[in-house]
Amino acid sequence: MTKDSMDATSAAPPRSPDTEAVHAGREDLAALGLHAVPLDLSTTYPSPDSRAEAARLDEFAATGARLEGPPVYARLDNPTVARFETALARLEKTEAAVAFASGMAALSAVLLLRASQGLRHVVAVRPLYGCSDHLLTGGLLGTEVTWTDPAGIADALRPDTGLVMVETPANPTLAEMDLTAVAHSCGSVPLLVDNTFATPVLQRPVEHGARIVLHSATKYLGGHGDVLGGVVACDEETARGLRRIRFATGGVLHPLAGYLLLRGLSTLPVRMRAQSATAAELARRLADDPRVARVHYPALGGAMVSFEVHGDPHAVIAGVRLITPAVSLGSVDTLIQHPGSISHRIIGEDDRRTGGISEKLLRMSVGLEDVEDLWHDLDAALDAALDAASGGAGDGVADLSSRPPAPRRQEPERAGR
Numbered sequence: 001m002t003k004d005s006m007d008a009t010s011a012a013p014p015r016s017p018d019t020e021a022v023h024a025g026r027e028d029l030a031a032l033g034l035h036a037v038p039l040d041l042s043t044t045y046p047s048p049d050s051r052a053e054a055a056r057l058d059e060f061a062a063t064g065a066r067l068e069g070p071p072v073y074a075r076l077d078n079p080t081v082a083r084f085e086t087a088l089a090r091l092e093k094t095e096a097a098v099a100f101a102s103g104m105a106a107l108s109a110v111l112l113l114r115a116s117q118g119l120r121h122v123v124a125v126r127p128l129y130g131c132s133d134h135l136l137t138g139g140l141l142g143t144e145v146t147w148t149d150p151a152g153i154a155d156a157l158r159p160d161t162g163l164v165m166v167e168t169p170a171n172p173t174l175a176e177m178d179l180t181a182v183a184h185s186c187g188s189v190p191l192l193v194d195n196t197f198a199t200p201v202l203q204r205p206v207e208h209g210a211r212i213v214l215h216s217a218t219k220y221l222g223g224h225g226d227v228l229g230g231v232v233a234c235d236e237e238t239a240r241g242l243r244r245i246r247f248a249t250g251g252v253l254h255p256l257a258g259y260l261l262l263r264g265l266s267t268l269p270v271r272m273r274a275q276s277a278t279a280a281e282l283a284r285r286l287a288d289d290p291r292v293a294r295v296h297y298p299a300l301g302g303a304m305v306s307f308e309v310h311g312d313p314h315a316v317i318a319g320v321r322l323i324t325p326a327v328s329l330g331s332v333d334t335l336i337q338h339p340g341s342i343s344h345r346i347i348g349e350d351d352r353r354t355g356g357i358s359e360k361l362l363r364m365s366v367g368l369e370d371v372e373d374l375w376h377d378l379d380a381a382l383d384a385a386l387d388a389a390s391g392g393a394g395d396g397v398a399d400l401s402s403r404p405p406a407p408r409r410q411e412p413e414r415a416g417r
């Protein structure tokens with residue numbers, strides 16, 4: 001290789017997210033003589049030089065920096081999980097990422113880190129995922145929350161505010177907010193954005209001024225409904241604090257989960273594009289449908305659609321045959337759930353109302369099935385819901401005379417709150 005061609009290589013443009021999704025965190029594989037990622041299930045590592053290990057442990061305790069060489073013990077670090085962290089950080093365009101056993105373990109670690117720095121107050125905007133709301137509202141980790149709307153963030157900040165937390169598009173209403181404006185309102189207080197629904201394919205919050213990005217990795221990052229995990233993408237200084245919290249509290253991601261999440265990332269961009277296209281089409285059809293009162297679909301796009309029905313939402317859940325009636329989201333198959341009964345049950349009806357979560361609302365995570373097959377299933381379930389509401393026989397045959405008058409044609413509701 002000539003010097004010129006080496007220079008050209010080192011000046012290579014940043015890789016596209018599609019390429020990073022397949023290659024980030026795996027750059028050393030060829031040198032190792034491997035193609036697939038090695039899965040290291042070790043809980044401990046041989047360390048014949050105790051003095052050197054003591055020095056390495058002191059270094060980790062003092063700084064939280066990742067150890068060079070073997071991790072000593074699996075609660076400190078794991079090489080397979082580290083590959084997933086590297087890849088996710090690359091996709092979110094952050095310096096680092098720290099993985100946890102679940103999204104809730106990840107959020108807990110951020111709250112504990114800020115509380116350990118004497119910053120126990122959190123400003124947050126509803127709606128958030130129900131358990132995030134519950135963790136903040138209940139003060140279970142000794143934090144105190146002030147709920148506000150995006151316009152009220154600056155006024156809600158206090159000297160002991162350690163974090164501003166938002167989720168956009170939000171779970172379950174898909175409400176969106178202007179992240180750049182929100183980040184500006186936070187001043188020097190770090191803004192945490194739950195980016196689970198958008199994924200870095202559609203939105204990279206740090207490009208808008210957020211400092212911390214949270215994912216339930218269980219959802220789109222894993223993508224197949226078979227792995228539970230959480231991850232925080234952030235600057236290296238925050239990551240060091242989070243690694244120390246993770247070591248102390250033990251909410252580590254299992255290496256097999258790290259392996260599956262890295263594998264899931266490979267197809268994240270293509271899954272998101274395909275699932276989003278189908279979701280947008282279903283949102284359009286639902287918005288045109290007289291059995292549906294209101295449709296929520298993000299201006300940002302994405303594979304989540306929420307809608308409110310005129311009939312009984314529970315009958316829609318009971319009526320689907322192809323779509324799986326289950327909580328969670330982000331899998332290759334389509335799921336539907338009633339937030340008032342499951343994902344947001346724990347926060348109670350009043351707080352759901354404050355967050356704009358109607359008891360008629362259904363939340364659907366659109367998968368990779370054919371759009372006509374999905375529509376056929378939804379169509380029958382919506383008929384069943386109307387039958388149930390009107391006390392009909394529920395034979396699944398549409399009786400147009402029993403339907404409420406068709407509302408004005410609506411566009412899927414986008415953005416705003």
Ligand code: MET
Binds near residue numbers: 216327328
């Ligand atoms: C335990 S309920 C919810 C799981 C998941 N976070 C969801 O929103 O579906």
